[in-house]
Amino acid sequence: MKHKIYIVHRAEVIRMGMFSILKKRFNFEIIQLKKIVDLSGLEVLSGFKILFFLETDGLKDVNVFHKIRKTNIVRIIGLSSDNSLQKIGIYDDVCPVYTSGSRMIRKVADFFENENEAVIEHEGEELSTREKEVLKLVALGNSNKIIADKLFISVHTVISHRKNITEKLGIKSISGLTVYAIINQVIDTEKINPEDLI
């Protein structure tokens, strides 16, 4: 899942300051915007994990966030100029602008890295027998539904196996997984021409 951070604040020094602090630690896209209206067009994003830092004053149109939340994993942190703001409205969390850089980094890490660490943990692990069975059926071109029927498991379980397979192998596309399955003899290529599968 791709990650993005948006910093929305009128003050350039705050935007730039946060940007340079966060950039040192996080290697993904960080976008600076002056106004909420500059977020228009963002509704088309989907499948992202997005963190917003929003200046708490001057918030008018919140609709855009409802839309973004539908198709992305979103966290909105309000940047307040004092400590008085509570977690209200669209904010999931608040953070005063005069907070320390390390605290700000921790807030970002909390949101993004739970998942990241899971990936790192998985990568390089061997596939389980069950996962190999799923991989084989994926490589042979079966849909999730058919795989579920053949293995007597739910579609949901198939999806979760596929997610783990992708994380362990570092390969995402179906044709990429097929290549892996062929060269690791997960599928028997005696009977079929492997090049037909890819």
Added chain:
Amino acid sequence: MVTLIRTNYHLLPVINRFGIRLGFKDKTIEEVCELHKISSDFFLAIVNTFHNEDYFPEEELLSFSPHLIVQYLKRTHQYYINYILPKMESLLEQLNSDCSPNCKELKIIDAFYKRYKNELLNHINDEETRVFPYVVELINNPRSMDPNFTITEFEKEHSNVEIQLEDLKNLIIKYIEPVYDENICNEFLITLFRFEADIKDHARIEDAILVPLAIAIEDKYRG
């Protein structure tokens, strides 16, 4: 201009996309652009976007003519089709011809590459025959836009091409038995990495500039 290329030689193909060739003596960027009748603001915006991943002057880029952007994107496509893809193919061929008895795995990589190439070409073709003309038409005649097509549909299709490119890299780095000539393979991988960076930048311009531009017009006239 010399400083620019000396700072980042990866920009060489980028300046070519503007029709600029080497031998510019001590001319400044401004002078070279003027000579080639290019907007130097546009040139700098593109060059900076390419050079620095963090630099993305959305507001500025949005202010340029979509025709310029489309033209630049098309030239980039040409560069991929006429240069990068043939280069990768020729390297793959060399890899395949050099491997010792068992070339089975490399053959499969070759098949995977061909599939990737097909998808990429389809994607490029789709952009050039549907998306770009749609955007150009949208700008020229916003009132008579095609009601059956919206730019947001094409946003999703990018990821698949990118994923396969990454898989290709990972398969070679992690899983293929190294029976091949390693120098050729390194060359192939370096080309892949460069191509990946180039295509990411390309997609960034499409997703963050071309798409929002089109959406803004669609919204305005569809009401």
